[in-house]
Amino acid sequence: MKNLLNIFTAFVILFSLTSCSEELVSKVQTGTVKGTVIKKGTNQPLKNVKIYTAPSTQTVFTKDDGSFEIAEIPVGEYSLRAELSGYVTTLQGISIKNGGQNVSVVLEMSDDESLNSPPSAPVLLSPTDNAVDQPLSVDLSWSATDPDSLDVLKYTLTVKNDFDQNVIEIKDLTEKHYFLENLKFGVTYYWQVSVSDGVNPAVNSPVFRFKTNSVPNNRFHYVKKSNGNYYIVSSNEAGSNFNFTALSANSWRPRLSQNAQQLAFLRTTGGSTHIFTAKPDGSQAFQVTTIPVGGFNNAELDFSWSTNGKELLYPSFTKLYRINKDGSGLELVYTTPDGSLISECDWSYDGSMIALKTNDPNGYNAKIIVIDMLGNVIKTVLENVNGAAGGLNFSVDGNLLLYTYDISGHQDNNYRQLNTHIFIHNMQTGDVTDVSVASEKPDGTNDLDPRFSPNNAEVIFTNTSNDGISVKNIMKVTLQDITRTALFPDAEMPDWE
Numbered sequence: 001m002k003n004l005l006n007i008f009t010a011f012v013i014l015f016s017l018t019s020c021s022e023e024l025v026s027k028v029q030t031g032t033v034k035g036t037v038i039k040k041g042t043n044q045p046l047k048n049v050k051i052y053t054a055p056s057t058q059t060v061f062t063k064d065d066g067s068f069e070i071a072e073i074p075v076g077e078y079s080l081r082a083e084l085s086g087y088v089t090t091l092q093g094i095s096i097k098n099g100g101q102n103v104s105v106v107l108e109m110s111d112d113e114s115l116n117s118p119p120s121a122p123v124l125l126s127p128t129d130n131a132v133d134q135p136l137s138v139d140l141s142w143s144a145t146d147p148d149s150l151d152v153l154k155y156t157l158t159v160k161n162d163f164d165q166n167v168i169e170i171k172d173l174t175e176k177h178y179f180l181e182n183l184k185f186g187v188t189y190y191w192q193v194s195v196s197d198g199v200n201p202a203v204n205s206p207v208f209r210f211k212t213n214s215v216p217n218n219r220f221h222y223v224k225k226s227n228g229n230y231y232i233v234s235s236n237e238a239g240s241n242f243n244f245t246a247l248s249a250n251s252w253r254p255r256l257s258q259n260a261q262q263l264a265f266l267r268t269t270g271g272s273t274h275i276f277t278a279k280p281d282g283s284q285a286f287q288v289t290t291i292p293v294g295g296f297n298n299a300e301l302d303f304s305w306s307t308n309g310k311e312l313l314y315p316s317f318t319k320l321y322r323i324n325k326d327g328s329g330l331e332l333v334y335t336t337p338d339g340s341l342i343s344e345c346d347w348s349y350d351g352s353m354i355a356l357k358t359n360d361p362n363g364y365n366a367k368i369i370v371i372d373m374l375g376n377v378i379k380t381v382l383e384n385v386n387g388a389a390g391g392l393n394f395s396v397d398g399n400l401l402l403y404t405y406d407i408s409g410h411q412d413n414n415y416r417q418l419n420t421h422i423f424i425h426n427m428q429t430g431d432v433t434d435v436s437v438a439s440e441k442p443d444g445t446n447d448l449d450p451r452f453s454p455n456n457a458e459v460i461f462t463n464t465s466n467d468g469i470s471v472k473n474i475m476k477v478t479l480q481d482i483t484r485t486a487l488f489p490d491a492e493m494p495d496w497e
Contacts, residue, residue, distance in 0.1 A: 029099025030072040037066045040108040053078040082107045118200035119146040122193040124208045131210040141177040144195045151197040163187040185215040185281040215281045221254035223493040244282040256497040260309025295343040302344040315342035334375040346392040355392045363415045401425045402450045420446035438482040462492040
């Protein structure tokens with residue numbers, strides 16, 4: 001009987017426990033979380049975003065429209081997390097307070113770049129603000145920093161000026177400096193740098209300004225070569241210089257007129273050679289001639305200013321013309337009676353005489369004569385010789401005439417000169433001085449393109465090897481002691497006014 005009582009008691013206890021468990025399970029309450037994930041700033045739905053809770057319940061992914069649903073979440077406090085590659089993880093607290101509760105949420109996710117900080121505004125270093133007397137080539141420099149060390153900074157340089165409407169914009173610079181060239185004299189330039197990290201909007205520096213130096217009173221002009229083109233350089237005797245003409249324009253034979261305050265020169269345009277003029281800074285280039293300058297070899301052609309700087313004399317094959325510097329008043333001055341070509345001319349200081357060099361189509365059978373303004377020959381300086389000649393220039397008083405002549409008498413199809421000397425012909429006595437011999441010209445070289453110095457005490461000229469390919473150098477000879485001095489290396493066709 002006792003055993004039956006024990007079995008009955010155990011059965012009652014087990015039944016009671018089972019009933020309590022079923023009662024507890026039936027009392028667990030759950031809710032549902034529904035929501036949408038969008039991109040912050042654009043409200044664009046984001047798909048495939050991983051959504052889960054902490055404490056952990058379920059993990060789901062958003063649909064194409066950015067929606068998601070987590071059902072049967074037990075009542076409690078949760079942290080809802082959204083994760084997607086390329087975006088910052090988003091957290092939001094949710095609370096399920098009652099069974100059957102529906103919680104609606106909208107999660108905004110920011111892309112990784114939103115955490116990127118912009119670079120600092122560039123600090124302009126050089127030239128300093130309001131700098132003056134700057135050269136025509138300036139190294140602009142600046143600094144900038146970025147808190148995000150992995151960012152690649154790119155700079156945009158903008159330059160304006162008070163001379164014209166031209167705006168220079170250099171983009172995608174990675175260095176913190178830029179060498180700005182080909183500036184103009186006496187012009188104020190304004191410059192600004194912006195920096196971009198490729199993520200944030202560009203950041204601008206302040207605007208700085210600087211002014212270039214004034215036009216120097218350079219008395220030397222000469223020619224150099226670049227990629228087959230001549231270009232003209234303006235210089236002082238100390239060698240401070242600037243490119244007077246662009247390297248892309250074939251320009252040569254500079255001739256300065258102090259009275260006109262202009263430099264005249266030859267330039268190829270439209271397949272022909274013409275005289276151009278420009279201001280001392282190289283600006284406002286103007287084509288003077290319409291009938292081209294012409295002869296047997298463009299590099300051997302020369303022309304001349306009038307002393308007052310109002311007119312120019314120039315050769316065009318068998319004819320010699322006079323023209324005003326503004327291109328008006330073209331007048332025929334002389335025509336060769338034998339059909340020979342005029343290659344060079346020089347106008348005396350008083351305007352009464354013109355020296356001419358004529359030659360055949362090969363450059364030979366050279367003759368140097370002096371005519372008056374009516375075309376009458378008043379002096380024959382050189383004739384009936386073999387070899388090349390040229391380099392005409394009167395002294396200020398007109399009593400002396402410079403010229404060159406290849407004393408070797410060599411002639412060939414390439415117009416090569418073997419031993420060209422500088423001579424001074426005395427117009428009064430007919431005496432001739434060999435300057436090259438007196439100044440000990442190196443053997444195997446040629447002295448070419450001589451010009452008197454402004455005070456007639458020196459002669460400037462080009463010296464080069466007679467091989468026809470070696471470098472040319474500009475030198476001067478002091479006539480008092482006949483000493484040679486090197487002036488400008490790798491240069492030719494000098495002018496000293």
